[in-house]
Amino acid sequence: MLSKNMIVVAVVAVLVIASVGVILLVETEDKDPQINILAQVNSEGSAIFVSGEINSLEDFGGKIFATPGPDSIQHMMLMNYITEETDYDFRAAPGEGVEKSDDVVYWTQVGPVQMKDFLEDGTIQGGIAWEPYNSQIVAEVDGAWIYKWSDELIEAHPCCVLAVNSEFEQNNPETVERFVAAHVVATAWIMETVQDNTSANYSYMVDIGSKFAFGDNSTEDKEVTKDSLSHVAFDYAITDAWKSSLEDVVDTYATLGLFEKDPESLGYDTNEEFVDTIVNTTYLENAANVSEADEADELLDVRVGWLAGDIHQLARLVAMDENIGAGLGYGDRSIFEAFGLNIIGGDGNPYANGGVVMDAFFSDDIDIGYLGAPPAILRTVNAMA
Amino acid sequence: MMPLRYDPDKKLHQFARVLGITIVSLSLLVLVWWMIALLIDIPYLPTPVRVYDAFWRLMEFGDVATGLTMGEHVQSSLQRFAGGFAIAFAIAVPLGLAMGYSQTTEEFSNPIIEVIRPIAPMAWAPLFILSMGALLGPMMVVFIGVFFPVLSNTIFGVKKIDPYMVDAARTLGANNLQVFYKVMFPCTVPFIMNGIKIGLGIGWMCIVAAEMIIAFGGGVGYFILTQSQIGNWSNVFVGLFLVSALGILTTGLADRVHRIVVRRVGME
Numbered sequence: 143m144l145s146k147n148m149i150v151v152a153v154v155a156v157l158v159i160a161s162v163g164v165i166l167l168v169e170t171e172d173k174d175p176q177i178n179i180l181a182q183v184n185s186e187g188s189a190i191f192v193s194g195e196i197n198s199l200e201d202f203g204g205k206i207f208a209t210p211g212p213d214s215i216q217h218m219m220l221m222n223y224i225t226e227e228t229d230y231d232f233r234a235a236p237g238e239g240v241e242k243s244d245d246v247v248y249w250t251q252v253g254p255v256q257m258k259d260f261l262e263d264g265t266i267q268g269g270i271a272w273e274p275y276n277s278q279i280v281a282e283v284d285g286a287w288i289y290k291w292s293d294e295l296i297e298a299h300p301c302c303v304l305a306v307n308s309e310f311e312q313n314n315p316e317t318v319e320r321f322v323a324a325h326v327v328a329t330a331w332i333m334e335t336v337q338d339n340t341s342a343n344y345s346y347m348v349d350i351g352s353k354f355a356f357g358d359n360s361t362e363d364k365e366v367t368k369d370s371l372s373h374v375a376f377d378y379a380i381t382d383a384w385k386s387s388l389e390d391v392v393d394t395y396a397t398l399g400l401f402e403k404d405p406e407s408l409g410y411d412t413n414e415e416f417v418d419t420i421v422n423t424t425y426l427e428n429a430a431n432v433s434e435a436d437e438a439d440e441l442l443d444v445r446v447g448w449l450a451g452d453i454h455q456l457a458r459l460v461a462m463d464e465n466i467g468a469g470l471g472y473g474d475r476s477i478f479e480a481f482g483l484n485i486i487g488g489d490g491n492p493y494a495n496g497g498v499v500m501d502a503f504f505s506d507d508i509d510i511g512y513l514g515a516p517p518a519i520l521r522t523v524n525a526m527a
Numbered sequence: 528m529m530p531l532r533y534d535p536d537k538k539l540h541q542f543a544r545v546l547g548i549t550i551v552s553l554s555l556l557v558l559v560w561w562m563i564a565l566l567i568d569i570p571y572l573p574t575p576v577r578v579y580d581a582f583w584r585l586m587e588f589g590d591v592a593t594g595l596t597m598g599e600h601v602q603s604s605l606q607r608f609a610g611g612f613a614i615a616f617a618i619a620v621p622l623g624l625a626m627g628y629s630q631t632t633e634e635f636s637n638p639i640i641e642v643i644r645p646i647a648p649m650a651w652a653p654l655f656i657l658s659m660g661a662l663l664g665p666m667m668v669v670f671i672g673v674f675f676p677v678l679s680n681t682i683f684g685v686k687k688i689d690p691y692m693v694d695a696a697r698t699l700g701a702n703n704l705q706v707f708y709k710v711m712f713p714c715t716v717p718f719i720m721n722g723i724k725i726g727l728g729i730g731w732m733c734i735v736a737a738e739m740i741i742a743f744g745g746g747v748g749y750f751i752l753t754q755s756q757i758g759n760w761s762n763v764f765v766g767l768f769l770v771s772a773l774g775i776l777t778t779g780l781a782d783r784v785h786r787i788v789v790r791r792v793g794m795e
Contacts, residue, residue, distance in 0.1 A: 154555060158555065161559055164561075164566060168565040171568075213756050213758070231594060234595055235744065399588060399591040400591060402760075402761055500758070520757055521758040524570070524758035
């Protein structure tokens with residue numbers, strides 16, 4: 143009869159042989175990106191704001207700046223600006239009682255919605271956020287001012303994009319086609335509407351933007367929303383120039399050391415090749431050919447994720463609004479409904495930042511998401527390592 | 528040549544046996560982890576090789592996401608942990624001795640303690656961190672985690688003292704104070720040390736979890752959170768191993784102190 147020790151030794155031996163066998167025989171396959179970028183949502187529209195105690199770059203040392211998180215484009219832009227354009231180090235803020243160095247600019251993670259309160263109570267002395275929160279801070283916090291708009295940090299930087307789960311895209315091309323077509327119509331409506339700030343459409347757009355960002359429609363909030371709209375460039379087009387700026391984002395992340403393995407180590411010859419893989423313009427090119435769905439058709443469900451209070455993603459609000467749909471001649475349907483889609487917010491929606499939207503993609507909580515291009519790139523590359 | 532036979536009475540043999548089994552056991556853990564990582568192939572579970580590479584990269588370049596070195600993260604966690612532990616120890620031991628010694632004190636304190644005890648330490652974290660900041664807040668979470676095991680064990684230790692020993696001390700002329708520090712305290716030390724060992728384990732869990740809530744000052748929990756946000760799961764695993772290593776070091780240290788103290792007070 144086998145002794146207890148012999149049984150243990152046998153189990154261990156089997157596990158060792160099985161493990162070593164798998165390690166020797168299983169080869170890791172190159173992974174494809176889990177998401178694809180389908181269209182642009184906006185560029186520009188972020189800013190570094192500072193409190194009244196900061197008058198110039200010389201005053202940045204030893205101060206704490208808020209960012210939406212290390213995976214956001216805003217964080218990347220601030221980090222890149224401080225480390226590449228100044229002599230300061232860029233580090234996470236220390237706890238209380240720890241002496242701060244004047245040679246360091248400190249960062250801490252704060253949701254843009256809370257940045258105004260943190261600036262007012264002195265927890266932070268500056269920050270970088272998406273609109274409308276920069277405009278809100280300047281309007282409502284004494285002495286606060288915009289140090290630089292994001293176009294001064296990286297000209298025409300890519301910001302929010304429309305991304306799709308690759309598997310969902312392969313299995314549901316018709317849904318994706320309709321979604322992109324609706325996005326194009328909504329964005330085109332915004333691009334036209336912002337041209338005339340005296341029109342009824344413009345007032346209505348400000349109303350829904352203000353309500354989305356601030357929860358109400360006070361005169362002050364509307365003024366802030368109007369101001370913020372003037373700082374955001376809405377567009378859906380994916381141009382070679384835009385793709386080139388996306389390559390710069392890849393390059394910046396690689397330089398900052400935030401990739402576990404950069405695209406080159408993952409088997410791509412160039413950043414351009416990687417960007418060409420992750421960006422899929424097919425649907426955008428075909429959007430004009432997608433026709434309105436019949437009212438009698440059953441709507442196709444699509445689970446969508448977006449960011450909390452981010453005015454950059456106004457196209458999503460516009461596409462879901464029935465009044466705007468009516469104005470465009472879709473009867474009592476929103477643009478999404480007119481293209482045969484039923485929008486379902488993903489679990490946990492709206493999300494705090496782009497990284498969380500990526501988590502929702504990875505955990506299969508959403509099919510399509512609005513998020514910053516940089517977190518989409520960062521999280522996708524790191525998931526492929 | 529003499530055949531090698533295991534002799535359980537020889538310390539060298541015992542040590543070699545424990546060492547051998549430990550090495551095989553940990554090697555098996557790494558092999559099975561490696562096998563599972565290859566088989567399920569998801570970003571959240573990197574292979575040991577990737578984690579090993581990430582460890583050396585972090586040692587060389589630090590945590591580029593936060594700009595802090597790994598030493599600074601560890602120092603932040605240890606600082607908060609030590610503070611919380613010290614506060615818990617300073618309050619739980621005297622209170623436990625008093626509650627074990629005096630029935631009235633126990634009856635008075637028990638309702639308060641029993642109301643607070645079921646609240647998980649992490650449930651306090653948002654309150655403590657928002658009201659007390661990034662240093663004292665997490666310390667207080669550790670305090671809650673360490674306090675109750677130390678308190679319970681101290682009370683238990685006092686109650687386990689043989690009444691004949693107290694009577695004998697009094698018969699020999701010891702006053703209350705002498706009974707306390709010559710009989711009660713030494714007899715309770717092994718129980719207090721046991722509470723400390725349990726508390727240290729819980730304390731580590733608390734500090735890592737609390738650091739995932741704060742946004743200031745670094746720390747191993749904060750490092751793990753930041754790395755998960757940028758999706759660098761190899762670095763996350765380095766953080767997890769760091770937590771494990773620090774936990775083993777602190778409980779090992781407590782075990783060593785336990786043995787020394789027990790020997791000193793003659794309670795072996």
